[in-house]
Ligand SMILES: NC(=O)C1=CN([C@@H]2O[C@H](COP(=O)(O)OP(=O)(O)OC[C@H]3O[C@@H](n4cnc5c(N)ncnc54)[C@H](O)[C@@H]3O)[C@@H](O)[C@H]2O)[C@H](O)CC1
């Protein structure tokens with residue numbers, strides 16, 4: 257499923273009429289109709305009953321831009337259907353958009369009940385409120401007047417207990433970054449147009465949008481996006497397309513030979529988790545390379561399917577592998593950067609870099625904060641160190657070190673930074689956060705839509721690394737392995753979450769991977 261940013265939505269507004277001959281007014285008509293369909297999907301609008309009166313109605317709270325105009329269209333459709341509606345207007349109607357003026361004229365001609373916000377006081381009869389104060393047209397902080405209106409809505413909702421819907425995005429939510437302005441409310445539902453807005457998938461936006469319903473615009477807007485970078489959701493539909501059946505005669509030689517490199521005196525758990533996850537994801541043969549000193553302990557702890565070797569003999573260790581994943585538990589001692597470099601120099605096959613291997617790389621590039629602020633995408637990121645084509649799986653802290661930028665900035669410009677990094681370095685970046693994203697060298701970004709709070713525990717990332725390596729060893733491309741790995745890992749955790757809340761471990765996620773694979777194969 258596609259994901260749209262504010263810029264994409266504006267581009268669609270501009271280009272669909274030009275290239276496809278479908279006017280903005282028609283798109284708006286479909287958007288308004290989509291709001292109505294979404295409301296019907298949730299309530300029997302013919303017997304609206306807010307438990308207080310039989311005079312209840314659907315209230316549309318409309319700003320004077322096209323977001324408000326969508327609300328006016330929806331109100332008109334509901335009037336035709338005989339559903340009681342009222343409209344309140346927020347803002348200066350003398351400064352409205354052209355389409356708002358047109359839709360308002362229509363609602364007035366039909367005798368719809370329309371009040372200015374200050375005149376409205378019939379909150380006790382509101383059954384459902386639909387907010388169209390603003391959508392993708394938000395600029396800067398919310399103006400005081402808007403904050404006051406939103407505050408009133410919130411107070412009235414607590415008092416009268418009606419559901420609150422947002423048109424396209426909640427007023428105050430940045431539809432691209434998911435950041436929210438002070439005063440933004442939390443909603444029960446958001447009806448968003450064409451495709452889900454990126455800001456509804458990123459925190460804190462994801463937490464305030466409620467249940468998202470996508471309403472079609474009535475024209476194949478995908479056709480006009482051309483070579484714009486695309487963003488897509490990671491969900492079961494995508495994963496089902498990526499997973500392959502195994503041929504019946506597949507043997508361990510066909511299913512790949514994976515090497516995991518990691519471990520140090522203080523950390524033996526991380527590489528064990530990664531190697532075991534590679535086994536559970538279906539790799540034919542898995543070897544774990546650890547420093548000689550910890551080899552006996554590791555051998556005593558790990559499942560017997562994994563062979564353990566010593567990293568001291570590293571040339572021989574690399575031979576015949578379909579994938580090498582390096583980093584879990586490697587440590588941060590002064591010898592590690594040279595060790596990581598020597599592996600990068602001597603191994604030319606598919607590579608996954610995680611954890612301390614990423615730390616060992618240090619800064620690999622830098623961010624121009626001004627360009628980031630101004631959205632000058634091309635000049636945001638400068639490469640300082642070339643990297644081999646590989647999958648990199650940093651969490652926010654590790655990414656912060658790689659690009660030399662505080663986490664706060666990364667959180668605010670999550671997808672832009674992931675995309676620029678993957679494009680400029682030509683690597684597959686799995687940025688592990690909430691949500692995790694996978695950015696590809698061609699600029700496509702996949703955003704994870706599943707997973708749960710139980711995944712926030714030590715070792716979960718090591719399992720993901722092992723899963724991705726496991727898929728690569730079985731012949732999946734680096735990018736498919738990253739996307740499929742993120743899905744399977746989160747889905748396994750979701751299955752466990754159903755019965756164990758957060759009381760499950762990374763090892764449990766690893767051992768349940770097979771359930772997800774069989775679910776994807778429809779077995
Ligand atoms: N392609 C699509 O997805 C379509 C979307 N539609 C709808 O159009 C809006 C975007 O409309 P636009 O006129 O560009 O802007 P808005 O109505 O969202 O906002 C303008 C409105 O908001 C006021 N405003 C802006 N910033 C602030 C602020 N910081 N504080 C207070 N008020 C602010 C501004 O003054 C204007 O009054 C999109 O979301 C969809 O709902 C089309 O209908 C169909 C195609």
Ligand SMILES: [K+]
Pocket residue numbers: 323387388389390391422423424425426427
């Ligand atoms: K809105």
